[in-house]
Amino acid sequence: MEKWRQSLKTAVTDIGAAVRKFELPEDDVKKAAEMFRFQVSPHYWSLIREKGDPLYLQCMPDGRELEDDGDLLDDPLGEEPDTPVPNVVHRYPDHCLFTVSDCCATYCRFCTRKRKFGQCGHIDPANLEPGFDYIARTGSIQDVLVSGGDPLLLDDENLEYILARLHAIKHVRFVRIGTRTPCMLPERITVKLTRMLKKYHPLYINVHFNHPRELAPAAVAALGRLADAGIPLGSQTVLLRGVNDDPAVMRELMCSLLAARVRPYYIFQCDLARGNSHFRTPLAAGVKIIEAMRGRTSGMAIPHFAVDLPGGGGKITLVPQYECGCGGEYRKFRNFRGQIYDYHDVK
Numbered sequence: 001m002e003k004w005r006q007s008l009k010t011a012v013t014d015i016g017a018a019v020r021k022f023e024l025p026e027d028d029v030k031k032a033a034e035m036f037r038f039q040v041s042p043h044y045w046s047l048i049r050e051k052g053d054p055l056y057l058q059c060m061p062d063g064r065e066l067e068d069d070g071d072l073l074d075d076p077l078g079e080e081p082d083t084p085v086p087n088v089v090h091r092y093p094d095h096c097l098f099t100v101s102d103c104c105a106t107y108c109r110f111c112t113r114k115r116k117f118g119q120c121g122h123i124d125p126a127n128l129e130p131g132f133d134y135i136a137r138t139g140s141i142q143d144v145l146v147s148g149g150d151p152l153l154l155d156d157e158n159l160e161y162i163l164a165r166l167h168a169i170k171h172v173r174f175v176r177i178g179t180r181t182p183c184m185l186p187e188r189i190t191v192k193l194t195r196m197l198k199k200y201h202p203l204y205i206n207v208h209f210n211h212p213r214e215l216a217p218a219a220v221a222a223l224g225r226l227a228d229a230g231i232p233l234g235s236q237t238v239l240l241r242g243v244n245d246d247p248a249v250m251r252e253l254m255c256s257l258l259a260a261r262v263r264p265y266y267i268f269q270c271d272l273a274r275g276n277s278h279f280r281t282p283l284a285a286g287v288k289i290i291e292a293m294r295g296r297t298s299g300m301a302i303p304h305f306a307v308d309l310p311g312g313g314g315k316i317t318l319v320p321q322y323e324c325g326c327g328g329e330y331r332k333f334r335n336f337r338g339q340i341y342d343y344h345d346v347k
């Protein structure tokens with residue numbers, strides 16, 4: 001058995017022990033853990049410093065998951081109607097999402113797909129045939145986002161089978177993989193894996209980090225191995241109350257990602273999945289974070305702030321308002337220092 005599989009076998013799954021360790025209110029926490037699977041990888045567990053810290057909050061069940069503020073949904077992104085065959089979500093004309101695994105190394109408490117992926121092992125790689133078939137007969141799909149769950153929790157052989165099948169479809173110009181393993185299970189990024197991935201260029205990987213402390217030395221090394229395999233890396237971050245809803249924390253995270261060879265791609269507004277109410281921040285918090293970065297740090301560190309609209313509306317991006325008036329042919333803008341400049345526009 002590969003080392004990373006062995007290490008997953010020692011993941012923390014005993015909620016009783018966690019309740020005792022952190023002296024938690026037993027009933028609520030156990031109920032939350034029953035609603036959505038509790039599992040924390042050994043690596044991530046070792047990074048938690050204390051009860052309530054930003055890493056603890058992302059993976060420990062919490063009684064507040066039982067609350068409902070009235071906005072929360074089982075299928076927050078309205079994906080069901082855009083699912084032409086099992087495991088494919090086809091919402092945008094030229095690319096689709098392909099969920100090939102329902103397992104994760106650590107189950108994030110704020111997961112969008114809580115409704116689906118509380119259990120591990122319901123997706124069998126042998127049952128993806130309708131997905132391959134749909135992608136192969138839909139000529140408009142030029143880009144497939146392989147996601148989950150976490151696709152890198154598949155064995156190399158199963159993952160390679162999926163990449164090879166997609167690679168063989170002529171109209172698929174490139175493939176993206178979304179994974180949180182560099183953060184949660186960095187030992188998964190073996191040299192053997194990177195050698196396999198290299199065969200399927202053009203391949204992009206988007207990783208998921210939410211706090212600067214997640215960029216531990218083992219995670220940075222794993223990202224380096226992926227980058228050395230020539231895979232362009234992007235990052236996705238979920239904006240979470242009490243975890244990273246602070247411009248200074250986000251700036252540090254984005255700059256640390258760049259230093260680890262990852263180009264920040266999205267900051268997401270937390271989806272309205274049932275159990276997420278205590279993680280929600282106002283939309284203005286995300287805009288403020290972008291505004292705090294523009295002009296003050298490397299533009300390469302600044303991702304898009306995106307909201308995936310509930311009910312299947314898809315992603316939109318929100319940007320700070322820099323325009324502050326116009327007079328005739330002149331438009332007025334405020335720069336990052338708050339100074340006003342005129343721009344004479346052409347007709």
Ligand SMILES: *Cc1c(COP(=O)(O)O)cnc(C)c1O
Pocket residue numbers: 089090091092095096097145315
């Ligand atoms: C997020 C998402 C994508 C990818 O969107 P990009 O903006 O291209 O990164 C594709 N399909 C679905 C259904 C999605 O939710």
